[in-house]
Amino acid sequence: xxxxxxxxxxxxxxxxxxxxxxxxxxxxxxxxxxxxxxxxxxxxxxxxxxxxxxxxxxxxxxxxxxxxxxxxxxxxxxxxxxxxxxxxxxxxxxxxxxxxxxxxxxxxxxxxxxxxxxxxxxxxxxxxxxxxxxxxxxxxxxxxxxxxxxxxxxxxxxxxxxxxxxxxxxxxxxxxxxxxxxxxxxxxxxxxxxxxxxxxxxxxxxxx
Numbered sequence: 458x459x460x461x462x463x464x465x466x467x468x469x470x471x472x473x474x475x476x477x478x479x480x481x482x483x484x485x486x487x488x489x490x491x492x493x494x495x496x497x498x499x500x501x502x503x504x505x506x507x508x509x510x511x512x513x514x515x516x517x518x519x520x521x522x523x524x525x526x527x528x529x530x531x532x533x534x535x536x537x538x539x540x541x542x543x544x545x546x547x548x549x550x551x552x553x554x555x556x557x558x559x560x561x562x563x564x565x566x567x568x569x570x571x572x573x574x575x576x577x578x579x580x581x582x583x584x585x586x587x588x589x590x591x592x593x594x595x596x597x598x599x600x601x602x603x604x605x606x607x608x609x610x611x612x613x614x615x616x617x618x619x620x621x622x623x624x625x626x627x628x629x630x631x632x633x634x635x636x637x638x639x640x641x642x643x644x645x646x647x648x649x650x651x652x653x654x655x656x657x658x659x660x661x662x663x664x665x
Contacts, residue, residue: 514591
């Protein structure tokens with residue numbers, strides 16, 4: 458008879474599964490992340506895994522969504538903090554020219570979250586497609602709707618008020634993120650400084 462878990466135990470198991478899934482994706486990639494390895498690291502029977510997730514891919518997708526939300530929340534909270542510290546009113550004519558360094562640091566911080574998580578692995582089209590091909594259509598649609606709400610945060614609203622197409626702005630940052638995957642070619646010592654120059658260039662256009 459399957460073990461009955463309390464709500465607290467369920468939450469602890471899910472948290473551990475997500476933690477190890479994030480680690481394994483970064484260590485071995487999507488294809489080599491297996492249910493067998495996950496349950497071994499978490500210390501649960503294999504059958505227990507399927508009480509929480511119907512597939513490995515569903516767990517990996519959930520983990521990627523968690524980090525996506527973490528980045529979005531980090532940006533929105535950071536924008537609010539900067540506005541409060543600088544006493545900036547959230548209107549169309551607000552002057553952010555004194556916030557270039559703060560905004561650059563904020564965006565660089567969001568990219569650090571990205572590169573230190575499984576999101577960096579999922580920038581590879583083959584990796585993300587391995588996951589998406591196994592996710593039910595209704596789940597993908599639900600998350601797309603959630604992403605649309607999350608994406609409509611204070612940072613994107615700020616861009617629109619400054620006359621920028623939010624989609625193109627996000628595209629510009631994505632180009633920087635993908636370029637950042639060549640850390641080894643750029644050089645470990647140069648990577649963050651190079652990234653900062655690119656980000657600051659976009660910020661200067663936003664606040665100019």
